Every structure is written in C-alpha cells, then in structure tokens.
Amino acid sequence: MIQKKVCMVGVFGTGKTSLVQQFVHTRFSEKYHSTVGVKIDRKVVELKGGEVTIVLWDLAGRDKDEDIGASYVRGAHGVIYVADGTRKETCEQVADLQRVATAAAGAVPAVIALNKCDLVADWALSSADEAALAARGTLFRTSAKSGEGVEAMFLAMATALIASPEGA
Amino acid sequence: MSGTPPVPRDDPSPTPRDEPGATGAAGAPASSDELRRLRALLLGDTRTRVDGIETRLEAMELTPEALAERLPEAIALRARQDRQLGVALAPTVESAISESVRRRPGEFADAIFPVLGPAIRKAIAETMAELVGSINRAMEHSFSVRGLQWRMESWRSGVPYAQVVLRHALVYRVEQVFLVHAETGLLLAKASPPDLAVPDADLVSGMLTAIRDFVGDSFAQDAAAGGLRTFSVGELTVMVEPGPHALLAAVVRGQPAESFRRKTQETIESVHAQFSNALTEFDGDSRPFEPVQPLLQDCLVTVLDTDARPGASVNWRPLAIGAGLVLAAVIALSALSAWRWRRVIAALDATAGLTVVSSDRGWRSGSIRGLRDPDAASPGATIAAAGGDTLHITQRWDPYLSLAPDVVIARARRALGEAAGVRYALRGDTLVASGHAALDWVSAVRARASLPNGVGATDLSAVGLDVPAELDPLVREISEARVLFDVGSAVPGAAGSASPSALARRLSELQARVRDLGGDVELGLTGRSDGSGTDAANAALSQQRADAVRALLAPRAGGATIVTRALGATQPLETADPAARARENRSVSFAVRLLLHPSVR
Known part of the structure; x- marks a missing residue:
C-alpha cells in the first residue's frame, strides 16, 4: 500500500476544512483543530499504476501565517496550499506559508488550491496575481461548495507524489 | 575501475629523480634494454604502479577454486560488518527454496520433517494447554458466585459468556499494535487479534503522531526525553515505544505488566535492526514492512487471572465453619425435638385410658389424635410431665371406654x-x-x-x-350403760344400775333405725365380777349375770342379736374412785356393733 502524507495549510478562513469535508474519509471531529491543531483525514486516489492513500493532515488555520505548526509539516510528502480567491491577502500569504513548510518538509510537490471559485465574480485577483501563485505550484481553482476542481486537485497531487518521489 | 587512486603529480619519491641521472648518460635507444630504460625514465614510478595494478588485477580474476577457498571467510567477514549480505541473498534464497519446493516437494518435506515435527507438536501442546486452561477457568467460574454473576451479566447484556469471563478475568490484553513511521506518522504495519477489527488504523497512527508532536511541543523541553510514552483512556492504555525511525504503539486493555514494556522495547529494537534500510528509505510504500508482522503478532499477548484467589477461599472458610455449626445445631435440636416428641407419645400411650391413634410432628408444634376414657388422667398433665409442654400441640381426643x-x-x-x-x-x-x-x-x-x-x-x-352420725347418741347411751349387781348376786337391780327395761327400749329403737339403713344391731354383753372369790366362781358368776341381762332384753330387742361373754375378774373396768371399783365391776356392760342385714349381705 502506498501512503503519502500531505499537509493542507492556509490561513484562517480559506476553507481548508470545507474543502476536504465532503471528499475524504473523516474520522476525527473538528474539535481537534482547536485542541491539537490538526485533524487527520484520508483520501484514496485511484491512479493508473494503482491506488495511493493520501493521509491528509489538515492543519488549523492561524491568523499569523508563520505559525502553522511546523512540526506537523515535518515528513510531509506534499503540501496543498489553500488560498481564498475573494481575499487577496490570503494569496499573498502563500509565499510565507511555503517558506515555513519548505523549511520543515523540504522541497516537496506543492499544489495550490485557489478556493471559492463559485464566487469568482467577487474575486479581487488580477491575472498577474494568479500567475504568481501558479509559479509556486500547480494551481487549481476549487470550490468546496460545488466540489469543482477538488478531485482534480487531489489527483494532481497524487500523480505528482508518485511521479517524482521526493529526493530525500 | 574508474575509482583507482589517481597518481599523485607532486610525489616527492626520490627513486624517479635519481633514475634520470643514472640512466641518461648511457643513451642507447635501439636496444630493448635501452627502450626499457627510456620507458622507466619517461614514466618514472608510474610504471611501477601500473605493474602493481596488473598484479592485483591478475589476483582478482579468481578461479572457482580460489573463490571456493575464500567464500566462507568472506561471508563470515561481511556478516559481521552489517546485514547487507542477508538482504542481498534473501530474494535468491527465497526463490531457490520455492523452486525446490515446486520441483521436488517430497524431498523438501523429508528435509524439513525433523524441524516441522517438533514445531507442530509444540504448537499443538501450547494450544491444548491453552484450551485446558480456558476450560478450567470456565469450570471454576461456572460454579462460583462470581461465575453466576457473570452468567447473569451475559444474559442481561447479551454479550457472549466467554467475552464476559474474558473481560473480568483479564489482567491485560494487547488489542492493537501499530508500527508507525516516526517522521511522517504513516502506518507501516499493524496487528490485532482476529476478533478485533481496527478501523482507520492509518488515521489513528497519524493522529497519534500528531498528538505526540503536540504534547512534545507543548511540554517537553528536551526532545531526547522520548516524548509521550504512555497515556490512558478508560480501560485502555496506549504504550508508545519510540525508536530513531519508527515507533511502536500498543493499545492495551487492562493493566500491562512491566515485562510488556520490555517486550515492546525489544520489538522496536528488532524492527530497527532488521528493517534499517527500509526505514531510512521509506517513501510511503509499506510493502517492505510486511515481514514485520510476526514481530508485531508476538506483542499481542493476553494475560488472564488464572490463579485461584487465596482471599476468596480464606473468606469462605469461616462461613463454611459457621454454616457447619448452624447445621450441627439444627440437627441436634431436631434430634432433641424428635426424642422429646417420642417421649410424649410414649407417655400418653402408657397412660391408662389414653390411646394415641396418630401423631404428626412439626418443627415447634405437633398434632395428636387419639381416644380418651372420660375417667383417664388429663393428657395435658401427661404431656407436661413428659417435657412436651414447650411444644404447641393440637390435640383431638375422642371418648371411649377403657377396661384398664x-x-x-x-x-x-x-x-x-x-x-x-x-x-x-x-x-x-x-x-x-x-x-x-x-x-x-x-x-x-x-x-x-x-x-x-x-x-x-x-x-x-x-x-x-x-355408725351413722344420727344414731351416734343412741349408740353411746347404750354403750355407756351398766347393769349392776350386789355381791355374789346374779340378779340385776343393785343401787345405781341402769334399767334393763329402759335398755330394752333403747335397743329396740336402735335396731329399728339400723334396720331401716339395711343393717342389724349386734349387742355384746360382757359379764364381770369383783376380785373376791375364786376365778372359777367369778367366771361362772359373771356368765350368770350376762345371761340374766340377756334374758331380760332378748324378748324386747326388736330383732337385734345379743351375744354374751364372761370375763370374771380378768379384765376389770378401771374407775377413778377405787372404792367404786368393786361395785362397777359387779356388772354387765354393753358394746354395739353394726352388721349388714342378711338381705343385702
């Protein structure tokens, strides 16, 4: 069985938890976020070469972007950064988050979920902003509400994990 | 061979420096000797090194014979250094064995038979011992108070009896064992008893790692301290044994013994020793850790409380003694009661006029049914005399006539x-x-x-x-009368004498009244004389006096019988006055006796 540890990071209110809620196997309740600061879920992704179990460490969003619980990111095989399209500052904070995560986990595959694409009309992002985000990892527009892009995002992460095993 | 050591360019070895000076003066390139010298001059010590390499190369081209000679030594040498040889050989050995088994199963079976036989016997013996142990426990608990309580609990809760016994007799049971990759928190392997399913073990192991990180971040200043080692949740204790690359987590129900902690330490050490490479190279693929299963299974121990509880048996003894004493007292009292009952019945039966027909004895009471003559003694008195008065006895006596x-x-x-x-x-x-x-x-x-x-x-x-009381005065009057005689005379009528005719009337009256009562009067006449004269004369005289009085009374006695006797002077009447004595003894006195009338006699 192939398992991969993937962390979901993002500042408070970007919709990380909503994103995983309907698409992963959930065992632990939300209160872990407020107590332990992380909730662990599982997503099994079917690939051509077999299936990959993604063990998702859904880290609690904090107000301060550096304070994401670096010890939880340690050992991660991939990191999903979640940003809120309606709040530009969350997109800008991805850079800071990525710096902290990379320090803890190394240069692992990164996927960026630009969330709340159902509210794309309200987005305050320029195409340049989006391009800057895309430079930090494979970018997906997702919607936790409609489910748009979520499966594709996980599939891309799984593929990246299998295709390029981390060099550590 | 690209890794051969490079030739040092600035080697200060003196030999090549001296050589050019020694050979350069001769200078004859045509001859092979010169050519060799030239070569030596040009190449210097490089040539020497190339020769050395050639020699080593020749040596490395091992012949099978040479290899055969070196191989055991080489294997031993490498095995001492690390485990790589075993790792390298394992696939080959495995495939060789499986090929051998596939092609010649018979020979293989023969070969491993000496090993297999004892192993199977040992396994069977262990299984049997376990079975006997569990039967013993079940028997022990089935017939104890505890066992009955467990039966009740099983019946109430619907949980199988075996599980109830297990829960109560359990000291501890290892229900889950996880091998978790330390850095990623991913599950490498898990083991649990067949009857216990472990859902989401991968999530649990991740969360366990997260919690350990959380606890470590929050409390432990020194990361080398080992972090969270043990925590309890209700009846469950989670014991974590960390290693450099992986940690072993055991979920234990009950109180694990200290020996189990050592077991987990040994296990995590074995895992690190055997899977060192797989652990360091782990990238999410848990398949290389499948062989770790036996080590984890070894940790799934169940320890039951199989010892008899000394406390319980000690507690039973006074109770048993007490119960024995009570039983003995009951038996004694019962025997006493039965003995007393038998005595009561025997006493009743022995009493004239009482006949016990049936009896029934209870603990403190009884009932008696029988026959009683109205003139027999009271049964209550008989019962009391026999000691049965403490019992409550219901009696029913029917009347009958006894001829006792x-x-x-x-x-x-x-x-x-x-x-x-x-x-x-x-x-x-x-x-x-x-x-x-x-x-x-x-x-x-x-x-x-x-x-x-x-x-x-x-x-x-x-x-x-x-004499009936009403006739007493009359009888006394007659009895006290005296008919007196003069000296030597047998004719009544001396001074002071009673009147024979008056006596006759009294006698007649008495006779009439006695006759009314069914009797007759017998009047005895006693003749006496005073002491003068001879005895014979006195006897004759006294007889004459009695006869004389009878002759006077008899015709008017009314049917009363008159008898006489003569005492002479032999039994004189005593008188208070000695002067009157002779006079009183010249007399006839009277005694009245009643007889039954012949008609009723």
Missing part, C-alpha cells in the same frame, strides 16, 4: 360416690373394697341396680361399718 384396671377403679370411685375410708382393688371383674364406711353408704352400694362399666361384682365384706 386404673380406669375401671376411677370410674367406680366416681360412680359409687366418695367414701374417704374405702380402698379399692380389682380382682378379675370384681371390685374389692376394704377399709370402713358408713353403714348407709355400704348398704346403698349393696342396693345398686347397676355397676360401673368394667365391674362385674362388688365385694364389700372387708369394709367396716361406721
């Missing part, structure tokens, strides 16, 4: 009326009376038309007849 002598006499006494001086005995069916009684009572008995039941006849001949 005591009862017949009692019945006769009641029927004939009280006569204080009379005693009775029964001879055959004849009631024999003795003593004395008033004439009227005796004559009344004589006159009875019927006799009491059990009495065929009466014999009153031995009963003395008392």
Whole structure:
C-alpha cells in the first residue's frame, strides 16, 4: 500500500476544512483543530499504476501565517496550499506559508488550491496575481461548495507524489 | 575501475629523480634494454604502479577454486560488518527454496520433517494447554458466585459468556499494535487479534503522531526525553515505544505488566535492526514492512487471572465453619425435638385410658389424635410431665371406654360416690373394697341396680361399718350403760344400775333405725365380777349375770342379736374412785356393733 502524507495549510478562513469535508474519509471531529491543531483525514486516489492513500493532515488555520505548526509539516510528502480567491491577502500569504513548510518538509510537490471559485465574480485577483501563485505550484481553482476542481486537485497531487518521489 | 587512486603529480619519491641521472648518460635507444630504460625514465614510478595494478588485477580474476577457498571467510567477514549480505541473498534464497519446493516437494518435506515435527507438536501442546486452561477457568467460574454473576451479566447484556469471563478475568490484553513511521506518522504495519477489527488504523497512527508532536511541543523541553510514552483512556492504555525511525504503539486493555514494556522495547529494537534500510528509505510504500508482522503478532499477548484467589477461599472458610455449626445445631435440636416428641407419645400411650391413634410432628408444634376414657388422667398433665409442654400441640381426643384396671377403679370411685375410708382393688371383674364406711353408704352400694362399666361384682365384706352420725347418741347411751349387781348376786337391780327395761327400749329403737339403713344391731354383753372369790366362781358368776341381762332384753330387742361373754375378774373396768371399783365391776356392760342385714349381705 502506498501512503503519502500531505499537509493542507492556509490561513484562517480559506476553507481548508470545507474543502476536504465532503471528499475524504473523516474520522476525527473538528474539535481537534482547536485542541491539537490538526485533524487527520484520508483520501484514496485511484491512479493508473494503482491506488495511493493520501493521509491528509489538515492543519488549523492561524491568523499569523508563520505559525502553522511546523512540526506537523515535518515528513510531509506534499503540501496543498489553500488560498481564498475573494481575499487577496490570503494569496499573498502563500509565499510565507511555503517558506515555513519548505523549511520543515523540504522541497516537496506543492499544489495550490485557489478556493471559492463559485464566487469568482467577487474575486479581487488580477491575472498577474494568479500567475504568481501558479509559479509556486500547480494551481487549481476549487470550490468546496460545488466540489469543482477538488478531485482534480487531489489527483494532481497524487500523480505528482508518485511521479517524482521526493529526493530525500 | 574508474575509482583507482589517481597518481599523485607532486610525489616527492626520490627513486624517479635519481633514475634520470643514472640512466641518461648511457643513451642507447635501439636496444630493448635501452627502450626499457627510456620507458622507466619517461614514466618514472608510474610504471611501477601500473605493474602493481596488473598484479592485483591478475589476483582478482579468481578461479572457482580460489573463490571456493575464500567464500566462507568472506561471508563470515561481511556478516559481521552489517546485514547487507542477508538482504542481498534473501530474494535468491527465497526463490531457490520455492523452486525446490515446486520441483521436488517430497524431498523438501523429508528435509524439513525433523524441524516441522517438533514445531507442530509444540504448537499443538501450547494450544491444548491453552484450551485446558480456558476450560478450567470456565469450570471454576461456572460454579462460583462470581461465575453466576457473570452468567447473569451475559444474559442481561447479551454479550457472549466467554467475552464476559474474558473481560473480568483479564489482567491485560494487547488489542492493537501499530508500527508507525516516526517522521511522517504513516502506518507501516499493524496487528490485532482476529476478533478485533481496527478501523482507520492509518488515521489513528497519524493522529497519534500528531498528538505526540503536540504534547512534545507543548511540554517537553528536551526532545531526547522520548516524548509521550504512555497515556490512558478508560480501560485502555496506549504504550508508545519510540525508536530513531519508527515507533511502536500498543493499545492495551487492562493493566500491562512491566515485562510488556520490555517486550515492546525489544520489538522496536528488532524492527530497527532488521528493517534499517527500509526505514531510512521509506517513501510511503509499506510493502517492505510486511515481514514485520510476526514481530508485531508476538506483542499481542493476553494475560488472564488464572490463579485461584487465596482471599476468596480464606473468606469462605469461616462461613463454611459457621454454616457447619448452624447445621450441627439444627440437627441436634431436631434430634432433641424428635426424642422429646417420642417421649410424649410414649407417655400418653402408657397412660391408662389414653390411646394415641396418630401423631404428626412439626418443627415447634405437633398434632395428636387419639381416644380418651372420660375417667383417664388429663393428657395435658401427661404431656407436661413428659417435657412436651414447650411444644404447641393440637390435640383431638375422642371418648371411649377403657377396661384398664386404673380406669375401671376411677370410674367406680366416681360412680359409687366418695367414701374417704374405702380402698379399692380389682380382682378379675370384681371390685374389692376394704377399709370402713358408713353403714348407709355400704348398704346403698349393696342396693345398686347397676355397676360401673368394667365391674362385674362388688365385694364389700372387708369394709367396716361406721355408725351413722344420727344414731351416734343412741349408740353411746347404750354403750355407756351398766347393769349392776350386789355381791355374789346374779340378779340385776343393785343401787345405781341402769334399767334393763329402759335398755330394752333403747335397743329396740336402735335396731329399728339400723334396720331401716339395711343393717342389724349386734349387742355384746360382757359379764364381770369383783376380785373376791375364786376365778372359777367369778367366771361362772359373771356368765350368770350376762345371761340374766340377756334374758331380760332378748324378748324386747326388736330383732337385734345379743351375744354374751364372761370375763370374771380378768379384765376389770378401771374407775377413778377405787372404792367404786368393786361395785362397777359387779356388772354387765354393753358394746354395739353394726352388721349388714342378711338381705343385702
């Protein structure tokens, strides 16, 4: 069985938890976020070469972007950064988050979920902003509400994990 | 071979420096010798090194013979250094064995038979021992108070009895063992008993790692301290044994012994020793850790409380002694009660006029049914005398007639009326009376038309007849009378003498009244004389005096019998006045006796 540890990071209110809620196997309740600061879920992704179990460490969003619980990111095989399209500052904070995560986990595959694409009309992002985000990892527009892009995002992460095993 | 050591360019070895100076002066390139010298001059010590390399190369081209000679030594050498040889050989050995088994299973079976036999026997023995142990436990618990409680619990909760026993007799049971990759928190392997499913073990292991990180970040200043090692959740204890690359987590129900902690330490050490490479190279693929299963399975121990509880047996002993004493007391009391009951029944049966027909004894009470003659003694008195007065006895006595002598006499006494001086005995069916009684009572008995039941006849001949009280003055008057005589005379009528005719009237009256009561009067006349004269004369004279009085009374006695006797002077009457004594003894005195009239005699 192939398992991969993937962390979901993002500042408070970007919709990380909503994103995983309907698409992963959930065992632990939300209160872990407020107590332990992380909730662990599982997503099994079917690939051509077999299936990959993604063990998702859904880290609690904090107000301060550096304070994401670096010890939880340690050992991660991939990191999903979640940003809120309606709040530009969350997109800008991805850079800071990525710096902290990379320090803890190394240069692992990164996927960026630009969330709340159902509210794309309200987005305050320029195409340049989006391009800057895309430079930090494979970018997906997702919607936790409609489910748009979520499966594709996980599939891309799984593929990246299998295709390029981390060099550590 | 690209890794051969490079030739050092600035090697300060003196040999090549000296050589050019020594050979350069000769200078003959045509000859092979010169060519060699030139080569030596040009290449210097490089040539020497190339020769050395050639020699080593030749040595490395091992012939099979040389290899055969070196191989055991080389294997031993490498095995001492690390485990790589085993890792490298394992696939080959495995495939060789499987190929061998596939092609010649018979020979393979023969080969491993010596190993397999004992192993199977050992496994069977262990299984049997476990089975016997569990049967013993089940038996032990089935017949104890504890066992019954567990049966009840099983019945109430619907949980199988075996599980209830397991839960209560359990010291500890390892329910889950996880091998978790330390850095990623990913699950490498897990083991659990067949009857316990472990859902989401991968999530649990991740969360466990997260919590350990959280606890470590929050509390532990020193990361080398090992972090969170043990925590308890209800009946479960989670024991974590960390290693450099992986940690072992055991979920234990109950109180794990210290020996189990050592077991987990040894296990995590073994895992690190055997899977060192796989651990360091782990990238999410848990398949290389499948062989770790036996090590984890070894940790799934169940320890039951199989010892008999000394406390429990000690507690039972006083209870058993107490119960024994109570039982003995009950038996003794019961025996005493039964003995007393038998004594009561025997006493009742022995009492004349009482016959026990049936009896029934309870613990503190009883019931008696029987026959009782109205004239028999009271059963209550008999029971009390026999010690049965402490029992509550229901009695029912039906009347009957007893012919037992005591009862017949009692019945006769009641029927004939009280006569204080009379005693009775029964001879055959004849009631024999003795003593004395008033004439009227005796004559009344004589006159009875019927006799009491059990009495065929009466014999009153031995009963003395008392003078009825109303006749007493008359009898006394007659008895105290004296008919006096002059000296030497047999003719009544001396001075002071009673009147024979008056006596005759009194006698006649007495006789008439006694006759009314069914009797007759017998009047005894005693003639005396004073002491003068001879005895023979006195005897004759006193007889003449008695006869003379009888002659006077007899015609007017009214049927009373008159008897006489002559005492002479042999038994003189004593008088207070000695002067009167002679006069008083020249007399005839009287004694009255009552007889039954012949008609009732």
